Amino acid sequence: xxxxxxxxxxxxxxxxxxxxxxxxxxxxxxxxxxxxxxxxxxxxxxxxxxxxxxxxxxxxxxxxxxxxxxxxxxxxxxxxxxxxxxxxxxxxxxxxxxxxxxxxxxxxxxxxxxxxxxxxxxxxxxxxxxxxxxxxxxxxx
Amino acid sequence: xxxxxxxxxxxxxxxxxxxxxxxxxxxxxxxxxxxxxxxxxxxxxxxxxxxxxxxxxxxxxxxxxxxxxxxxxxxxxxxxxxxxxxxxxxxxxxxxxxxxxxxxxxxxxxxxxxxxxxxxxxxxxxxxxxxxxxxxxxxxx
Amino acid sequence: xxxxxxxxxxxxxxxxxxxxxxxxxxxxxxxxxxxxxxxxxxxxxxxxxxxxxxxxxxxxxxxxxxxxxxxxxxxxxxxxxxxxxxxxxxxxxxxxxxxxxxxxxxxxxxxxxxxxxxxxxxxxxxxxxxxxxxxxxxxxx
Numbered sequence: 001x002x003x004x005x006x007x008x009x010x011x012x013x014x015x016x017x018x019x020x021x022x023x024x025x026x027x028x029x030x031x032x033x034x035x036x037x038x039x040x041x042x043x044x045x046x047x048x049x050x051x052x053x054x055x056x057x058x059x060x061x062x063x064x065x066x067x068x069x070x071x072x073x074x075x076x077x078x079x080x081x082x083x084x085x086x087x088x089x090x091x092x093x094x095x096x097x098x099x100x101x102x103x104x105x106x107x108x109x110x111x112x113x114x115x116x117x118x119x120x121x122x123x124x125x126x127x128x129x130x131x132x133x134x135x136x137x138x139x140x141x
Numbered sequence: 142x143x144x145x146x147x148x149x150x151x152x153x154x155x156x157x158x159x160x161x162x163x164x165x166x167x168x169x170x171x172x173x174x175x176x177x178x179x180x181x182x183x184x185x186x187x188x189x190x191x192x193x194x195x196x197x198x199x200x201x202x203x204x205x206x207x208x209x210x211x212x213x214x215x216x217x218x219x220x221x222x223x224x225x226x227x228x229x230x231x232x233x234x235x236x237x238x239x240x241x242x243x244x245x246x247x248x249x250x251x252x253x254x255x256x257x258x259x260x261x262x263x264x265x266x267x268x269x270x271x272x273x274x275x276x277x278x279x280x281x282x
Numbered sequence: 283x284x285x286x287x288x289x290x291x292x293x294x295x296x297x298x299x300x301x302x303x304x305x306x307x308x309x310x311x312x313x314x315x316x317x318x319x320x321x322x323x324x325x326x327x328x329x330x331x332x333x334x335x336x337x338x339x340x341x342x343x344x345x346x347x348x349x350x351x352x353x354x355x356x357x358x359x360x361x362x363x364x365x366x367x368x369x370x371x372x373x374x375x376x377x378x379x380x381x382x383x384x385x386x387x388x389x390x391x392x393x394x395x396x397x398x399x400x401x402x403x404x405x406x407x408x409x410x411x412x413x414x415x416x417x418x419x420x421x422x423x
Contacts, residue, residue: 002419002421002422003421004404004406004421006317006402006403006404007402007403007404009319009400009402011317011358011402011404011406011419011421013418013419013421016414035147035152037150037180037257039180039319039321039356040356041356041357041358041369041370041371043333043334043336045336049238050210050238051184051208051209051210051234051235051236051238052184052208052210052252053208053236054184054186054208054251054252060236062238067333067334067335067336068333069332069333069334069371069383069384069385070371071354071356071371071372071373071383071384072212072213072232072354072356072371072373074180074181074182074212074213075182075255076152076182076255076257087182087255088182089182089210089211089212089213090212091212091213091232091234091240091354091373091381091383093333093373093382093383093384094333095333095335095342097331097332097333097344097382097383097384098239098380098381098382099232099239099240099373099381099382099383100234100238100239100240101210101212101213101232101234101238101240102210102212102234102238103210110336111334111336111414111415111416112414112416112418112419114357114358114369114419116319116358116400118150118257120147120148120150120152121147121148122145122147122148122152124145124152132157132252132253133252134252134253136154136253137143137152137154137253137255139143139144139145139152139154140143176288176293178291178321178398180321190379191351191379192325192349192350192351192375192376192377192379193325193349193351193393194349194377195325195327195349195392195393201377203379213353213354213373215321215322215323215353215354215355216323216396217293217323217396217398228323228396229323230323230351230352230353230354231353232353232354232373232381239380240373240380240381241375241379241380241381242351242353242373242375242379242381243351243353243375243379244351259291259398261288261289261291261293262288262289263286263288263289263293265286265293273298273393273394274393275393275394277295277394278284278293278295278394278396280284280285280286280293280295281284
């Protein structure tokens with residue numbers, strides 16, 4: 001991973017083998033980013049992502065392998081229990097050019113990852129919701 | 142819906158049952174946002190979206206139900222006839238992890254909606270185009 | 283194409299027949315944008331996009347025709363050999379409402395294109411990588 005800050009934005013290049021969530025978490029810790037937006041494109045060769053099933057309150061996730069373009073990476077950086085929290089959704093396209101996607105567990109870069117992070121001044125925490133079953137943004141503090 | 146402004150950005154948390162377009166419209170009215178960009182992720186359980194057919198000059202839209210991740214929500218806030226105008230496209234993934242999407246009519250949040258709005262200083266109007274059949278951005282004023 | 287600058291953002295309206303990459307390149311040259319992020323929605327009726335195959339170090343691309351919504355357009359503006367370099371990925375939906383997408387070669391607007399460009403102060407170059415087979419962002423300069 002290489003990155004550089006330009007004003008309130010970080011331009012990030014992920015390299016072959018970099019895992020996306022780990023890399024962004026590392027950057028956020030190094031740069032003390034507490035709140036941000038993540039957008040990006042690139043290509044991966046292994047990724048796990050899924051769907052949250054409301055009734056079971058569980059993620060149904062699946063791993064995919066092979067050359068896949070990152071059609072779109074979207075999400076945010078916040079905090080939970082004083083630690084960096086990365087929440088990303090991903091859309092991937094394989095050689096059928098059909099798009100698959102979901103809540104991202106992990107994804108390994110093949111060719112490159114071109115990520116842009118908006119640094120937002122402020123802090124937003126998360127709190128686990130028993131009712132919903134996931135960690136929700138907490139904007140009341 | 143909960144939201145908070147940080148500089149030129151709003152962090153928005155939509156709650157179970159919130160309709161996305163209505164919620165963003167309400168926020169834009171309350172906060173007097175005349176121009177903005179909308180990005181987001183989350184999960185819905187009912188959504189209608191479609192494709193504009195150029196020849197018929199009509200939207201072909203369909204409603205979907207069930208647990209669906211918002212893979213990506215993209216669009217903008219502008220004005221038309223002095224009122225807030227929300228234009229959004231959505232990409233959704235179900236438990237097949239395949240992605241469907243289109244021009245958004247409505248979508249109801251199931252687990253959460255995590256929206257980031259860029260407040261843009263300025264105003265852009267829309268005007269109906271007889272030739273195209275939709276409301277186009279009007280950047281000439 | 284019509285566009286207008288608002289602070290660090292450009293609101294762009296592409297018109298029927300405009301090709302997306304050419305149009306953004308033209309705008310970047312006219313406005314001397316050396317670094318930026320591109321996001322957008324809209325509709326096209328002809329587009330070519332594909333997947334980079336790592337082993338062959340070649341893009342496998344295909345052209346599609348017919349009414350298609352731009353579910354999401356994502357990418358960036360950088361430089362290579364002193365010239366503007368546009369790198370975009372696209373997600374499109376047809377009347378099946380299923381989404382296809384990949385690395386964008388070209389796309390022709392049918393109804394409209396609503397693009398927002400973030401102007402980023404700074405410069406980022408690209409360099410061809412023999413190892414990977416594509417032009418990578420070079421953040422070391």
